[in-house]
Amino acid sequence: MRELAEIARRWTAEGRGAVLARPLTEQGFGPRRPADALLVDEDGTCHGTLYRGAFDTRLADAAARMPAGRTALVCEVSVHGEEVKEARLTCGGQAEILLQPLSAVPAGWWDLLAEGADAALVTHLDTTRTRATSTVVGPTRTEAAGPPRGAASPRAVATPEGAASPEGAATPGGAVLWEGAASSRAVVTPEGAASPGGAATPGGAVLSEGAASPRAVATPEGVATPEGVATPEGAATPEGAATPEGAASSRAVVTPEGAASMEGAATPGGAVLSEGAASSRAVASPQGAASPQTPEQAARQLLARHRAGREVRYTDAGLVLIETCPAVPHLVIVGGGELAELLVAQARVLGWQATVTDSAPDARALLTTRPAACLIVLSHEPDVDVPVLHTALTADVGYVGALGSRRTQARRAEALTAAGLDATHLARVHGPIGLDLGARTPAETALAVCAEVLVALGGRGREDDGRPADA
Incomplete structure (x- = not known):
């Protein structure tokens, strides 16, 4: 993307009146670029790539028919048999494509992408x-609600419909994430209040992490189960343990029906997309289990893994699409020669x-x-390699x-x-x-x-073992 x-900025x-289309x-479909997307102009002209153009005409027609005032349209597409060869795809497949007016996509998203910075787009459908409502998660973006003062409750995050109190109690109509010394994490449904010990209040499901209970998932009735055990309602644990309706998967995402999917396979209750660096934390079904992290936190986690991709999560209010575009790696190659040329070609x-x-x-x-700078030192000159390595190690360069x-x-x-560097730096x-x-x-x-x-x-x-020796 x-x-x-x-083009989008212009x-x-x-x-x-253009439209952005993406899965x-x-x-x-087989292997493909997880951040592929399509921009459809008012006259039906398509820019970008999505499934090698197999559905461009269909998506352009759908974009032209989008009713005024709508901010989302979901279009189902599929390709099988001989059409797969004609489209030059690896495999056949089917997808739901989200069409969103360009005017509904935050301008900050395109700004971050143009700058080459880390960027994530969280879209609530x-x-x-x-x-559809989209928000941008970038390298300098902060949480919507800041931490309340005091050591007992260092952070509280409220949903748009509710406000977080310093002690972590849920306000009417809102869900609260409470983190403190006694309980490192508690998540409450809109009808319940969080307690530091993780006990569920009447009408609310609570997830609590802390010293006494490392991780638990609560049923709607408020009875917390041990980590890794599914509740009768079919809520997966944060490690992806499946409900009786789904197969076990460490990379599971739970659909509204409570079935876990693996590697993006569709479940009986709905289709799941899980691309790139998928989150190992489970997404709860509407039956009452809570997610351990907000979509914005999940986006940051995916960006940290430096994998472009898309992930869908299911909530009571609808779907949440998390799209991540990590900063493009930039190889800083210090020293010339054949290997340097081949590294550029491979990049x-x-x-x-x-x-x-050759300049330090x-x-x-x-x-x-x-x-996303990465340092590759080929030079053996002490007045070049040492200062460059020092800068990279103190600047926390990724590689x-x-x-x-x-x-x-x-x-x-x-x-x-x-x-002045220590063994941790040198390692x-x-x-x-x-x-x-x-x-x-x-x-x-170079490869x-x-x-x-x-x-x-x-x-x-x-x-560290078995690496090739270089001269």
Whole structure:
């Protein structure tokens, strides 16, 4: 979707009646880019890509027929058999596409995408699927409700219909998240009040996390179950344990009927989309179980995993679509040569950005100004590699890799230690560089390095054994 930012900004400024189309739920189709979307102009012209254009004509017709005043329209599409080959898709599939007037999409969304920054869009779709309200979650955005004063209750977040009190009691018509020393988290339904110990009040379901009860999911009757046990009403636990109506899945999302889906498969009660870095926390069904986090918090969590994608959650008020577009990785390659050229080529294939420089000041400037900068040091010059590594390690750059022999790595570590860095800093340096893919040629090494960058940005565990030695 990031490639649509400039067009969307221009059309928004011109007040054109365009429509943004993107998947709400889907099944099949095989691997594809999870952030694909389509902009449909007033004359039916389509910009962007969605299912390789298989449904462009149909979506343009639907956009033209959208009733005035509506902010959402859901269009069902499918492709099977010979149509799959004609569309040059990997597999057939079916999807629900959300069409939303461009005027209903916050301008800040396109601004963040154009800047290359982390961006998430949270869209609330009502139960009639005719009204959509979108909010932007960006790198500097704060929660809607700030923390109340006092150590006992450091944070309270209220829904739009309710206000949070300092002690975490739910106000009429509103749900409250309360976090404090005695109970690290409690979520209350609109009819109930949160207690620090996590006991449910009459009429309300409570989820409480704390020392006495690490995690519990409450039934509508207010009886909390142990972690990992589904309630009779079919509410999944935060770890994705399934209800009697669904299969167990650590990446489950619960539909309004209470059935858990796996990898985006449709459940009997509805279709679920779960793309990119899916949240392991469960989404509750309307029967009364509460979600451990707000959609905005979930968006931040997905951005932290640096995976573009979409995730649908079900609430009493309708669906919530969470779309994440992490900042585009920018490889800052210090030092030239064949490997540098191949790293640039590999970055281009992945849709990343890359800059090659021999200048320490230029590299340091890039590392501190690019939102998703990644450092790859190929230079063996002490007056270049050491200051650049120091900047990257103190600026908390997402990936820091350095090519070099054991002697070179030891020399760098000694200099960085003398400059005030400790073992924690030094442990973040990937060296030898690249995942152990059995790389031997420069092209294979470039692939291994980019694979390691991908792993690091995704927050996955690092493997230190069996890495290829580099000279």
